[in-house]
Structures are given as structure tokens and as C-alpha cells.
Amino acid sequence: MKRKRFFRLYDTKFEPYFYVHARGAPGEAREEAAKISMLVNGESIAPSRTELVEKLLLGKPVQLVKVFCKHPTHVRMLRERAKALGTVYEADLPFARRYLIDKGLTPFYSLEFKRKGKEIAELLSSSPTHELKLRSLAFDIETYNPKGSPRPEKDPMVMLSYADEESGVITYKQIPLPFVKTVAGEKQLLEEFSRLVKERDVELLLGYNDVAFDLPYLKERAKATGASLILGRDGKSSFRTQSRGLFSYAKIKGRLHADIYAVAKFLSLIGALKTKRITLGEVFSEMFGEEKKTVKKQDIWRLWDGGEEDLKTLAEYSLHDAIATKRIADEVLPLEFELSKLAGASLQEVCGATTGQLVEMLLWREAHNQNRVVPNKPDADEVRARENAPVQGAYVKLPEAGIYEGLAVFDFRGMYPSIIISHNIDMDTLNCDDCTDAEKHVSPLGHKFCSKRKGLIPSVLERLIDERDRLKKELKKHAPDSAEYKPLFARSQALKILSNSFYGFLLYSRSRWYSRPCGESVTSYGRQYIQDTIRKAEEAGFHVLYSDTDSIVMQLSGKTKEEALAFMKAINAALPGRMELELEAFYPRGVFVGKKLSGAKAEVGAKKKYALIGEDGRIKIRGFELVRRDWSRVARHTQQRILEAILKEGSKEKAAEIVRGVIQDLREGRVKLEDCVIYTQIRKSLKNYAITSPEVAAAQKAIKAGIPVEVGTLVGYVVTKKGKSISEKAQLVELAEDYDPNYYIDHQVLPAVMKIMKELGYEESDLKGEGKQSRLGSW
DNA sequence: TAATTCGCTAGACCGA
């Protein structure tokens, strides 16, 4: 039997609908609903039929009127009239997803069905596809912009590069390189691309920021040159963009599309990608440790106007952009395929969707399967009320500054998800009628959750976590570089991302499943578990140095590792449900530092700031300046070196020498300018800042010099010698001619380093080489 | 127009 992967099918029997929870008697409301009608452009619009159905609303069965519509667009119109009868539900779900949910269909699953002509007669089964190999093509364009910013209606496109197994460049100048194909002109270039997409029968088109740039540019140029740009499999359409909040995605008929920039942005948001900027070059070198060929955007037109060597440079650069996009895509798309399967939404919807959106997509599907009504989105007043009522979060124990030896770190595995599952925390199980008060789970704040009937969120979370546990076992059977490993790992990652997002979703002000009692119950249970564990550790004779949310750092205090593990076992024996304390690792040595003092207060320890060295010599660093991008490299690097000297070698003298050396280098101008750059993001419009901070001042000067700074720009600035305040001295690195050594000594290196050196008995003057190097007690 | 709270730190700003 021949299997077709693309098939146009119709299901004309499926009707769009929404629900009404009537204020009055459901039977009467049904009759009223049937009579709804409105006139739109001379056409009378009315429900096709109505039904009474029983669904669960907040966990309790209710009778709802199900209003069927003749056309998807009628849902939006008729729901407004239906509001007179009661509360309208599920009237804001995109029709395509409504269909997938109701039919139990999932993207990337294979499907068996019976058909009559082009009509679906019967859906038989659907199952996950294993090896999913799509014919993909990455592309990138170069444009001729002598005036700086691109003007798509005027500035032509000069090159288009593409990459899959083979890669190449299409252009309209002769360039003697084997991968370059030369056509007659820009019009022919566009048509050659259309032909390429068709000929290769591309199933998945890939770009980097192409939804915002390349695709619209192609369309504009097709219009300007009279070229026909055909990307769709129907042989006539190009593409459409669908806007979704701040983001947009592209739809190409019969082909999938993924904007890898959106994927990179998502990965950056959840912390899986740690580049300063989300440019193709930075993402590429972060992932593969190789540099990408680069050409400055403003130089492209000059290279195009230049000689043969310039053209070669441009073509190579262009080619490499397409190849880089393809390689990044190969790396990140397995995760997106899994997210698409889990959330039950198309690849283009899922690429770049936030965790909140993914959770909502998944819950909507599961709510349907459990016959629950999906709650509505909150209105603006409700959103504001929620934002103004934050809940108490996690407990963080104050550490005492010092250098310690013989440490053990334990943490609760997936603490918040485990709490939600173990205590059945859900808006539907809150104050239920299914069990007695004595049987209920009672949170430390007194909220009561059902112990008999599982809620929507706990049931979904449990399924995700069970599957992830199974996958983790499965993963151990395969080598990390084997073909089997990659998709399994991607699925495990997708499950982790989703399950860690549920707690946030409970307290997210625009969430359909927002519940303050649920959210604050989760954190209150969390505080209770961790504080109980700390108390029991102390009772068992360990000294707990520090704790944050779900983890504790304790000193063995003369006890053995085995005794520490026995303690863990005892804790676990008393924990309910899925709650579990795990050993993170043993650490021979660790540093906790003091907080910066304000005024003459006594020294206190700093939370969220420590460094531990593992038995394997690896250092775990949290919160220090060296992990922060808004500190200069000279400060970060110096801090790192002294931490290593202290933790690895236990040598305070070496640490002191390092600091003295760097200070000398700064004084004598041996530190490179690029090591003095401080990166800070401009997060709002410049005029909205109440305070002119250094990065804002640098941005203002940059704009005057003709360098654009938009919202979201990461400004790299240097504190120069010229000016009085720091803001006056701050200049964009591109505009900076020198740096102020005193600033980098007193405001960067020393503050970063002194927090640690103080624990070793050093004073600032000991390192600046001014004062006496005295009274250095031993430790 | 799409997850949370807790916490540290800087530099500007402001009043005495």
C-alpha cells in the first residue's frame, strides 16, 4: 500500500460549536439559544442546532447548552448574543485546533482512515510516528541596502542561499565558485527559488527570523519585479502570516515552516540557551563551538558592488548562513516535534510559543478528554486584581559567610510538580463534595483538596512525569550519540519543560487555570517540606548551611557520607506520594560570601550566591558576578580565577597575586577594551526611564551618533575617562576610545573579588598595593 | 497579547 504524506481531505460533517452555562433553567435556555439570529451583510446568521450536554464545571456536573454553528466564523458572532443567556464557554478556540482536539488527532502521528473521494468517511486509528524524516530546506537572503536600513520596495535582493544535504547560492552576477548558480536577474532569482522549493518537494521550510524579514522581503520584491513567488504545494500561493500576540508565524500551503529564530528565543527564555544575543552567529557558535563567517550588514552592498574577491566573500557568507540555520534546526527541531505532539498543536504554532501557551494547549486538549469545560480568560480588571495579589513564594535560609569543607547537597526532585500531584492541587478539587474534611489534603494555609477524585492538572502532570521516568530508564540503554537517543532525549526534555511550567501557570495573571488558593498551597507545602527537612537534619547532627526553595546544603560535621544517605532515606520514608529527596552531590569544599553592607550594619551572609567544588573538581557557581552578563569580563574572569585558586588549590596567596596582577594590568592599560565591555539590555523605550543609568546614557549617545537602539537591544558599553558621573563616562563600545582604569579597579574588579577575599582575611588595601600587607592571619 | 517569587547590587536621585 502506498502511503501519501500530504493529502487534502475534507470533513464536511464536523460542526463548530460553543457552550452556554445558562443563568436560568437549561431547557429554557436551549430554546432561547435556538432562536438567536443576527443579520450580517444582509445574511441571516443563526445556530444550526442546539443540544443539552452534561460537562464538569469546577469539578461539578452541570447542564450546558451546546450551540452548533454553520460556519467557524459564526462562533464569534453568535457568542455575543448568547452572552445574554449566561456564561459562554469555549468560543475562542481556533477552529483547526477544535477539530484536532475533538477528533483526537495529533500532529506527526500517522493516521488510518477510510474515505469516500475527498471526504473522510471514518477515522480508524492514529499512532506516533517513529523515525520522522522530513525533506527540509533552510534558506537565507542578502539584500542591497546602501542607505542602511532595508527598503524592500526599493532595494533589490541580490542573493539567496539554501541548504539541506546539498547547499548553494543563487545570484545574478558571475561568481566563480562551484556552489553558485547565476540567473539573469532578480526576477529570475525569485522564480528559481520557487522552482527549487517545488522541485525538491520541500516538506519543511526553515529560516532564521524569516517570518519578520526574509519572507516579507521576498513578497515585496516579487511585487516590484513582477516575479511569481510560489511556495505553496497548491502551485499558486506564496505564504500567509498569522499574528499571535507579539509574534507571528508563517503558513505555507502543503508545507511546514519553522522560524529557527523563534525557537532560539524560546530556548533562551527557558534558560536552555545562554547567548548574550539571539543572533544566528552567536547561537551557532554557542551550539557548535565554531565561529560563523560574518559580514557586517552595512557592508553587503559594497561587497556586491566590488570585485570578484568581494563577491566570493559575500557568496560564502551567504551560503554559511543557510548552512548554519540548517544545522541549528537539526539540533533544536526534535524538541519542537515533541512539543508539537504533546501540546497537540502544529509545528508553526509551537515554534516560539511560550511555556504558558504550551501548557494551555495541552490542558485544553486534556480538559476535553475528561469532559471538563475550559475556563475562560480573565478580563482586564481580573488580570489587574491578580497582579496586585502576589502570593508568598519559597523559603530561602540565610547562610553564614565562610569557607566550609565536607558538604552534602540534597534536593527535592521536581518539588512543585510533586506537590501538585501528591496533594491533588487543582481548582476543581478545591473544597470538593466527594470526600469528608478529614479525608482531604489540607495545605499549611488551610486550603482543602479532594483525596478521592483526581483533578485535571494533577492527572496531566502525573502522566507527563510517569512518561519522563520511563524515558529516563530507556535512555540509559542507549549511547548518547546513537540514533535512538536523540528523539528520546528530545521527548524527555519536552516533558520536563512542560511539567515545570504548571506551577507558574497557576499564578500567571492571564491564565485560564489561575487559582490563588492552588498556587499559594503549592508554595506553602514547599516551605513546610524544606523547613521540616532542615529541622530534621539539625536534629540528626548535621549543620545546615543554606537552603533555597527545594534544596539544602549541609555540613557533614564529622559524620560520614553513609550517615548522610541514611538521613535522606529516613526523610523519604516519611514523605507522602511522589515527594522524594535526592542527593545532588557531595562537595569537599565551598564558599559562601557576605552581603554588601549598607551603612554600619553587621555583616550578614548573601543568599543565592555561593560556589562549591565537587569531588570531580568541577565547580558549581551560583549568583556570583562572574555568572552575570552585566559585569565586565575583566571582573568576571578575575573572580573566576580566584575562586578556582581557593577551591581547587586552597591557596589564598595565589588568589591575592592574581588580583594584584589584574589591578596592575588595568593601571598600565594592558587590559583590552573588549574585556571592559558591560552588557545590559534596554528593556523599554528610552523615554520611559525615570533614571538615566549608564546603559541608557550610552544608548542616547549612540542614537545621536546614528546607531539605532531599540527596545530589547543589548547595549555593550565601556566606562571611559571622559565625564564626571558614570553615565557621562559610559560609551557604546563602538564609540569608546579608552577606558577608565580607576572605574574598573574600584567598581568592577575589587567589588567582585573583595566579597571572597574578605573571607580570607584580606582588606582592599592589601590588594591595591597601597597599604601595608599586614595582619594576614592564617585560616 | 502568554509562567512564578525571592534576592542582590549598581548607580541615579534627593534632601540635609
Add this chain to the structure above:
DNA sequence: TCGGTCTAGCGAA
């Protein structure tokens, strides 16, 4: 010129 307060960004979990 000082010390306190405020704004803002980024990181931990």
C-alpha cells in the same frame, strides 16, 4: 558631601 531611597536589571530556584 553624605547617607538613604528608588529604579532597574539579572540571576536562583
